[in-house]
Amino acid sequence: MIGALTALVGVVLGVQVHAAVSASGRAVASVSMRWSPAATDVNALLAHLVDQETGERGYLLTGRSSYLQPYRVGERLSARDVATLRRLLAGDADATRRLGAVQRDIARWRALVAAPEIAARQRSAAAAVALASAGAGKQQFDRLRADVAKLQQVIETRRDLAQHRVQVDNREVGTWLWVTVGVSVALGLGVLLGLALWVLRPVRRLSSSVRRVSDGELDAPIVVSGPPEIADAARNADAMRRRILHELERSESARQALEQRGPVVVALSQQLAARTTAPVAGLRYAAQLRPAEGLLAGDWVDVMPLGHDRVALMLLDVSGHGAAAGIEALRLKTVLTTALSAGRHPHEALALAAAGFTEDERFATAVVMVLDTVTGQLRWANAGHLPPRIVPLDEAVLDPEDLAALRPTGPLLSSLTGGWVTKSTRLEVGQMLLTFSDGLTEARDAQGRQFGVEGVAAALSQATVRDVDTAVSVCLAAVLAHAVDVHRDDITLLAVSRDPTSIVPATQPAPHHVGGHD
Secondary structure (H helix, E strand, O other): OHHHHHHHHHHHHHHHHHHHHHHHHHHHHHHHHHHHHHHHHHHHHHHHHHHHHHHHHHHHHHOOHHHHHHHHHHHHHHHHHHHHHHHHOOOOHHHHHHHHHHHHHHHHHHHHHHHHHHHHHHHOHHHHHHHHHOOHHHHHHHHHHHHHHHHHHHHHHHHHHHHHHHHHHHHHHHHHHHHHHHHHHHHHHHHHHHOOHHHHHHHHHHHHHHHHHHOOOOOOOOOOOOOHHHHHHHHHHHHHHHHHHHHHHHHHHHHHHHHOOHHHHHHHHHHHOOOOOOOEOOEEEEEEEEOOOOOOOOEEEEEEEEEOOEEEEEEEEEOOOOHHHHHHHHHHHHHHHHHHHOOOOHHHHHHHHHOOOOOOOOOEEEEEEEEEOOOOEEEEEEEEOOOOEEEEOOOOOOOHHHOEEOOOOEOOEOOOOOOOOOEEEEOOOOEEEEEEOHHHHOOEOOOOOEOHHHHHHHHHHHOOOOOHHHHHHHHHHHHHHHOOOOOOOOEEEEEEEEOHHHOOOOOOOOOOOOEEEO
16 A cells, blocks of 8 residues: 555656656757847848948949859858748748848849849949949848847847746755655655665665755666555656756756857958968068957958068957947958058058948047068058057167057948048167057056056066067966956057068168157
8 A cells, every 4th residue: 555655646746747758858948949049040040131232332443253152152052041040030020020021122132223233333333333423232232231130139038038937946956856765755754654664775765866866966876676656656756856857957057058159250360361371471470369359359350461571550449348349350350451452552551441330339449550671661540549669679768758659540330430641651670569458448447547658668678688479478467467358458469570581672761750740
C-alpha cells in the first residue's frame, strides 16, 4: 500500500515537472530558434540595405563601376534575408505585415531611385547629379529605414515576451523541484516511521542526495537503492534532475546567444579595420583603436599608400558609438578613401563625404592628410577635429607649446556644413606626427581633470625611447592609468614619422611653417 501510494505520488509529480520542463523547452526554442535568429536577420537586412545605398551612392558620385559590386551583393543578400525572415515570422500577422511593407519599400526604392540613378550616371554625370538633387532617393530610403525599424521593434518585443516566458517557466520548474523534494522527504519519513529500520538507510541516502540537488548540486547523481518503491522514487528524482540540468543548460545557451549579436558587429568591425599593416616605403607608423564598447567603434583610422611616394593618413570620429556610428563610419571611410585614390585634394574628399550624410543630427570630426615621404610635404584638411601635433624627437622634455598643431581648416563634418580648405606644411626627418581622437584628451580622473595635450606631452617626456610604436603605447598606457571610466568614448591614436633611409636630398628646402592654402 505504501509502495503504491509512493509510486502514485511520484507519477503525479513527474507529470507536473515534465509539463513544466516541456513548457520551458518550448519557450527556449521560441527564443533561440525563432525570435533571436529573426532579430539577427533583420539587423543583417538593414546592413545589406545600407551596403546597397552606399554602393549606389558611391557610383552616382564617382562613376566607378566597382561601387556597383556592393550594390549587387547587397541586393542578393537582402533577398535572402527577407526570405529567411518570412519563414521565421510565419504565423505572426503583425510581423508578417511589417515585413511586407519593408519588401514593398525595397522594390519601390530600387525601381524609383536606384535603377534610374544608375542609368542616369551611365548616360552622364550631369544627369545623375540632377536626378540625385531632387532628394527623392533620400526620402524613399528614409521611409525604407523607418519600416525596417518598425519591424525590428516588433521582433524585439516578441523576443522580450519569449524571454519572459522562459524565466516564468524556469521558476515553475524550480517550484516543482522543491515540491518534489519536500514530498520525497515526507514520504521517506513516513516509510521510516511506519515500516521499520530496514528502510532507514536507503531513505537517508535518498534524502541526502535530494538535499544536495535542492542546494544547487545538480551534477550530483541521486543514489538508487533500497526496496522497489524507494528505488523507483530515487530513479524518478534522478531523471528529473538530469532533465532539469539539461534544460538549464539549454536556457543558459539561449541567454548567451541573445547577448551575442556577433555576425553583423564583427563584419562591420572588420570593414572598419585599417586596410593594411604592411610597411609603407619611406614611412614609419603605428596606430591603436580602443572601442568604448564591444568590437565596434565610431572612430576610424587608416594609412593608405597613394603611389608616387605619397601616402594618405586619415582619422575620423563619428558622433556616438556602437552599430549606428559604425555604419556611418564605414560609409565615410568608403567615400574618403575613394576620393583620395582618385587624386582629390583633402578638402574635396571631405566635401564628398559630407554630401552623403543620411541623418541631419549625425556629425563627425575628421582630419585627412597626404604626406610625400620623400620631400616631407604634408597637406591636410581638418574638419573640426583635434589638431594633430608635430612632435620633435630630439627633445628630452616636452612642453605642450612645443607641439606644433595642424589646426582645423573648416567646420565639423555634417550634411549642413561645408567650406573646408587644404593647407600645407613640412614634416621633417626627426619629427613625428601624432594624431588622436577626443577620447584620449577628454578622459577624466576621479577629480574631473582631463588628460589633455598636457598628458600627451608628459607621457612622451617619460618615454626612454621616442618612436612611433613607443609614442602610441605610452600615451595609451598613460590615459588608462589617468581615467576612471575608459569606456566613455573610443580612444584612437596614429603616430607617423619619415624613414630617413628613403629621403632624397632636395636642391631647395620646402617651406617649414604650418599654414598656406593649396
